[in-house]
Amino acid sequence: MTTSTAPRKSSRKPARAVAADMPFGGEDSETLRSLYRDMLFVRRFEERTAQAYQQAKIGGYCHLNLGEEATVVGLGAAMRPTDYLFTNYREHGYALAKGIEPGRVMAELYGRSTGTSRGWGGSMHMYDTATRLLGGYAIVGGQVPLAVGAALAIDYRGGDDVVVCQMGEGTTNIGAFHESLNIAALWNLPVVFLVINNQTGMGTTVEKSSAEPDLWKRAAAYRMRGERVDGTDVLAVRDMASELIETARREGKPALLEAVSYRLKGHSVVDPAKYRSQDTVSAVREHDPIMLWHTRLLEAGVLTEDSAAALEREVAEGVAAAVEFADSSPHPDPSSLFDYNYATPVAGDSRRLPADPLFTS
Numbered sequence: 001m002t003t004s005t006a007p008r009k010s011s012r013k014p015a016r017a018v019a020a021d022m023p024f025g026g027e028d029s030e031t032l033r034s035l036y037r038d039m040l041f042v043r044r045f046e047e048r049t050a051q052a053y054q055q056a057k058i059g060g061y062c063h064l065n066l067g068e069e070a071t072v073v074g075l076g077a078a079m080r081p082t083d084y085l086f087t088n089y090r091e092h093g094y095a096l097a098k099g100i101e102p103g104r105v106m107a108e109l110y111g112r113s114t115g116t117s118r119g120w121g122g123s124m125h126m127y128d129t130a131t132r133l134l135g136g137y138a139i140v141g142g143q144v145p146l147a148v149g150a151a152l153a154i155d156y157r158g159g160d161d162v163v164v165c166q167m168g169e170g171t172t173n174i175g176a177f178h179e180s181l182n183i184a185a186l187w188n189l190p191v192v193f194l195v196i197n198n199q200t201g202m203g204t205t206v207e208k209s210s211a212e213p214d215l216w217k218r219a220a221a222y223r224m225r226g227e228r229v230d231g232t233d234v235l236a237v238r239d240m241a242s243e244l245i246e247t248a249r250r251e252g253k254p255a256l257l258e259a260v261s262y263r264l265k266g267h268s269v270v271d272p273a274k275y276r277s278q279d280t281v282s283a284v285r286e287h288d289p290i291m292l293w294h295t296r297l298l299e300a301g302v303l304t305e306d307s308a309a310a311l312e313r314e315v316a317e318g319v320a321a322a323v324e325f326a327d328s329s330p331h332p333d334p335s336s337l338f339d340y341n342y343a344t345p346v347a348g349d350s351r352r353l354p355a356d357p358l359f360t361s
Helices: 029-054 069-078 092-097 102-109 143-157 169-173 175-186 215-222 234-251 278-286 289-299 305-328
Strands: 084-087 133-136 163-168 191-197 225-230 255-260
Touching: 029 069, 029 092, 029 102, 029 234, 029 289, 029 305, 069 092, 069 191, 069 234, 069 289, 084 143, 092 102, 092 133, 102 305, 133 143, 143 163, 143 175, 143 191, 163 169, 169 175, 169 191, 169 215, 175 191, 175 215, 191 215, 191 234, 215 225, 215 255, 225 234, 234 255, 289 305
Parallel strands: 084 133, 084 163, 163 191, 191 255, 225 255
Antiparallel strands: none
16 A cells, blocks of 8 residues: 655645745744754654654653654644644644643653653643643544533633644544534634644555545535645744634634645554555655755755754754653652542542552451
């Protein structure tokens, strides 16, 4: 089985793609360097995560954002700090883009008590109230109804925050997706649904799993605005996401945004991706957003070889510091295993650990 080697054709051009003769639309150099630095940090962080998994420092399931860095960073740049983000299980980069300290993200991956979920969540269950990242969710589509519920709460209280609900392309085929879009449109809720279309749901192409592979068109069924954007272009993602988020903020109108990118590796760190042909793998690497932006910034004079090397060193030091923090952090005490089962005390709540006696005399 092979995957597409280029974004599928659509009746609509990718939104806000940057033209070759106008490289950055008047963006200032500092902003461009900052976006590149953030993309590079996500890349190096995820590469170090894969290494730690191979060293058995990280357990459980682990899914990386490799190849999706432009979408991750572009979305982060489009959101206010007070906006809410719900994600699926491929969320490490989003946690970083939302402003969570890298050390706390890595500590959660290591299962340490200084992590975002105190070490009990791991890779797929990042959560941080302060930055309003309200989950990584392991169940496909599990976050979508909850995100709509959060948008309803904002609307009910008369707030001006927006909810962004990120998901993979496979989520668009489940019932909860359609139910959630329907309710969001009926009630004019401030939520933007972001579909990360990396063109392969686990090992199956979008064309083989979706009768309508142009996923942005699904918004039309709910009279909702739908857009497609080049997910390898950080400015295109940022600008379109900003437009949809601000429309939701002002007018309470939900929207669906499809970002098309390329997953550089398998579905998870243990997936060798043998369902891809060598030609497809080569084509995917040609669309590496880090490589593309590095080249464009050099050609535009925004980066030099020396400044790019300096950014690499800065990022490497930051990632190393995160790893050191995680390595030196304590494991959760087993006695805290049941601390967050319930929001308030519950009569008869059992806290018996394995090997503890069932009855005490």
